[in-house]
Amino acid sequence: MACVFDISGRYAMFRKSYTTTSSISFPFPPPTAVAGIIGAILGIVHNAHRSAECADYWNEMGGTRVAIGINRPIKWYRTGINFTNTKSNKTSDHTQIKHQFIKEPSYRIYVDGPLEDRLCQCLKNQHCHFSPYLGVAYCEARIDWVGQYPIRQAQKNRKLDSVLPLGSTMPKIDIRETGSINQTLMPLQMSETRMVTKTVSVLYKTEKSPIVFREADETEVMEVGEDVISWFAPW
Numbered sequence: 001m002a003c004v005f006d007i008s009g010r011y012a013m014f015r016k017s018y019t020t021t022s023s024i025s026f027p028f029p030p031p032t033a034v035a036g037i038i039g040a041i042l043g044i045v046h047n048a049h050r051s052a053e054c055a056d057y058w059n060e061m062g063g064t065r066v067a068i069g070i071n072r073p074i075k076w077y078r079t080g081i082n083f084t085n086t087k088s089n090k091t092s093d094h095t096q097i098k099h100q101f102i103k104e105p106s107y108r109i110y111v112d113g114p115l116e117d118r119l120c121q122c123l124k125n126q127h128c129h130f131s132p133y134l135g136v137a138y139c140e141a142r143i144d145w146v147g148q149y150p151i152r153q154a155q156k157n158r159k160l161d162s163v164l165p166l167g168s169t170m171p172k173i174d175i176r177e178t179g180s181i182n183q184t185l186m187p188l189q190m191s192e193t194r195m196v197t198k199t200v201s202v203l204y205k206t207e208k209s210p211i212v213f214r215e216a217d218e219t220e221v222m223e224v225g226e227d228v229i230s231w232f233a234p235w
Contacts, residue, residue: 002224003120004146008106012134022098027074028107030186031232034066041122043129053194064113065234069162071106074206110224120148149225159210160221162229164203172217181205189235
């Protein structure tokens with residue numbers, strides 16, 4: 001079985017860690033951000049009060065895997081945000097940082113593993129232990145439970161409704177039917193000290209339309225409800 005829910009909001013920003021003078025966002029939440037959202041819903045503490053880099057919720061993520069779908073076309077919004085150095089007594093000690101946001105984002109999250117039943121129970125009761133956010137604290141999230149569905153092997157299904165994590169071989173994609181497609185490298189897993197331990201390359205579309213495979217492709221895809229998805233590697 002898989003727990004399925006939608007997460008949306010006015011804005012989202014999943015910051016790419018290598019950006020410096022400006023904050024550039026991934027177009028959808030990387031698996032590491034999804035882990036944080038799951039932890040917030042379930043109330044798994046990260047113990048950051050002990051140290052800023054603490055992310056102890058990763059201790060409970062073992063064996064869980066996720067898939068991610070894009071519900072709405074990606075719309076970018078760029079603006080500057082003023083930041084003030086609160087540790088300084090200078091009234092003019094502030095700076096403006098350019099930010100890249102996704103406007104009116106909506107994603108579908110699929111979760112399978114040991115946390116699934118607890119997660120579904122919280123979502124059914126519309127209860128989140130901690131407030132969920134879309135990447136940063138000034139992007140509040142709305143969560144809607146979709147359902148809990150069996151996971152079945154997709155039979156001769158050429159269309160994929162989720163993003164596609166890449167393995168050792170490149171999938172055979174029908175470019176004519178798929179249209180434009182993008183690739184990005186994103187974090188897959190982190191340590192309890194917020195160090196990235198695994199990364200993954202992902203194919204995705206910026207509009208809500210499927211990735212279409214050629215007939216000869218052997219990429220493993222699964223059916224969850226009415227959707228055909230591809231799982232990220234389990235944590």
